[in-house]
Structures are given as C-alpha cells and as structure tokens.
Amino acid sequence: MSDPVSAADRTLLVRLNRRSRAGIEELCDDLGVTATAVRQRLARLTDAGLIDRRPVSVGRGRPRHLYGLTPDGRRALGSNYQELADAMWSALSEVEDEKVRAFLFGRLQDTLVSRYGGDSAGEGELLQRLAGLRDALEVHGFTVEIDDSGPLPILREHHCPYLDISEDDPQICELEQRVFERVLGTGVSLTRCCRDGDSCCEFTPEGPALTHLSPANAGVTP
Template sequence: MANQESSTRRLIITLLRTEGPMSAGELAERIGITEMAIRRHIATLERDDLIYPTTVRQPMGRPAKVYGLTEEADELFPKNYHTLTLDLLEDIAKVDGSEKIKQLFDHREERLVQTYSDLLAGKTLEEKVAILADMQNRKGYLSKWEQKEDGTYEIVEYNCPIAQVSKLYPQTCSCETNVFRRVLGTDVNRSECLAEGGSCCVFKISDNQRQEA
C-alpha cells in the first residue's frame, strides 16, 4: 500500500511538471482516483514542501485552487550537471592547456577558504569541525564528524555530489583537503577517498591547531 501511495504522489509531481499547475479535481480525473484520495496525497506533498497552492480567479464562479511544484520538488528529477562540467573542463584544457585547469581549481580553493573562514572565525577547533561537517552535509555529502579517543577529529563523507568530476580531475579532492586544512588551521589528511574506490571519504584532523601563514 505504501508503494502504491508513493507511486501516486510521484505521478502527481510528474503531471504538475509536464503539464503545469492543476486543481485537485483535474489531478483526480487524470490519475483515475477519487478527489478525496487526491486531497490526501496533496496534503502529504504540501507537508513535505513539494507542492504549493495558488488561488486562481475564474470568469464565473468561485476562485479555484491549483497546485504547482516548489523548488524542492525540482531536486526529485534527474540531473546531469557533471556531464556539462566535464565537457567544459575538457574544452578549457584543449583551448588553454592543463595549467588553466590548475588555475581554476586554485581559484576555487581560495574562494572556498574565504567563505568558510568568515563563518568559522573565532570558533574552537571542535566547533569548526562540527560547522564544516554540517556545511558539507547541506551540500549533499552525507557528512558526519566525531572526536576520537586520542583527541583528534574525523569527518566522514558517505556521498560525493561531484564524484564523476573527481574521478577524472583529482584536483577536486586535493582542493577539498587543502580547504579543510586551511580553514581548520591544523593538519588534515584524507585516509580514504570515494573517487579512488573507497566506500567513503575520511578526513583525519589533528588536534594541534596552527596559525595560517
């Protein structure tokens, strides 16, 4: 039953994506179930911030309520960003050479360091590790952190949103490690890497903070 309900909600989202905002009655007619059943699914989708209602005035009669998709719902549809990224990097390498690729990743590193440093300023190492892991988690890395018995810290990432890029351009991995090292102000070593066939990315973080030069 749960799978059937999930399938129905997926169909609702697909219809709204392909045909635009629709009323509960229109959705019920298209899917072939009762309007009462549709409204139950709509309530669940609204609760999950996947659809939102809009009141539309009509030439005659009462205003109608129609439903559209939120930005969150857009994430449910397949994306192929890595293909575009890889194509662009390949083109840059052909036009300007591999040195330009290095410059791009160096620039990315500096930008991330500046962004993270501003957010972590004045924090203890433990606070920095926790905030950094949370920021990575919000980007889709499925991150968690913990303090080990010897006082060191560890950040583990179970997903890599840019894995397809990292496999061909390992600079992305070294860039991430360098960013962690610089914003945490201590030694950071990657002991396992998804792009290199590991089951996750593991960052070993020293508890000896140092001053960035």
C-alpha cells in the same frame, strides 16, 4: 537538472551507505517502515543497479543477505552535483595557459573556502570548526558526520559528488583536501577515499590549529 532517484530511495541509499552493508532488519529500524516496504525499495534499487546483495553465513539454515551500494549507487548520491562538477572541471583543465589555469584553480579554491568557512575560516576550537564545516556541507547537500571517538576527530563524507572526475583526475580530491585545511586552519589527511573503492571519504585533521593556511601555500598544482 532532474534527480533520477526519488527522495525515499535516496534516504535508503544514504542509510545504507552509512552502514556500508546492512540487512532488511537494520534498514527497517533506520527508516521506520515495514519489511515489505524495504524489500520493495531494495528490489527497485537492485534492478536499477544501484545496490547489490551478498549472502552471509550465520550457521545452519538459509544465509542472511546484506545489501550495499554499487559504484553506480554511490554516484547516484552525488548526482545533483555531478554534471555541473564535470563540466566545470573539464573547462578548467582544458585552459592551456598554465598561469591562467593556476589562477582559476586558486579562485575556485577561494570560492569554496568562502562557501564552507565564511569569514570565520580557521578560527575557534577544532571541534567547533569541524562542526561548522559539517553544517556548511550539509546545507549544500552533502551527507557528512563527525566521528570524535578517537584521539583526533574525523570528518566523514558519505558520498562523493566528484567521483567520476576523481577516477580520471585525483587533483579534485587534493583540491577538496586543501579547501578543508584552509577552513579548519590545520593540516588534513585524506585517510579513506571513494576513489579507492571505500564507501566514504574520511578527512582527519593532523592536530590543533596551525598557522592559517593561505592560498599561496595551500594551492593545488594544476
């Protein structure tokens, strides 16, 4: 499965998505390249429909332009997974037998919990578990960070590999939320979501570790 976005352009998209919107100066600092190089990448990505440009008034003189990702740009960040995820979800959703479908969704959830949490799912301090989940997601190509500046830490996911699916079926968001709850061993709120037009998805644990959530009480209703 080929990636339509080059490594250099993907790096710019990731940096831009983290900032939500940014000017050429900020991108030069982030990427460590010249303004000419940044402008060339921005022009290429704008022509491809992956970013847009908005003027911002800064007093007298010419307005400053800030760049941000378009919906297609956010999809491009998840393009490594999109076709596989679409096909998998479509196949599961088309299973007519409700019991079989529920069983398959449960096994999918178990597989993701094992992938992102391993044998230590639900163990350790909350920040340790969050860091472990972040590291596991990054190994599988996600761009995530932990924001611990507030009363409760936030796991921020900077692109959604399931964006197309979620626009038709928000159950995929619920599945990811339940997986994170089981990995972290506590309830998790989805406080921001790319499906709603946000530049990222944010998952906020509801507090210290609760009783470990089992598949029976953490399942997605198909």
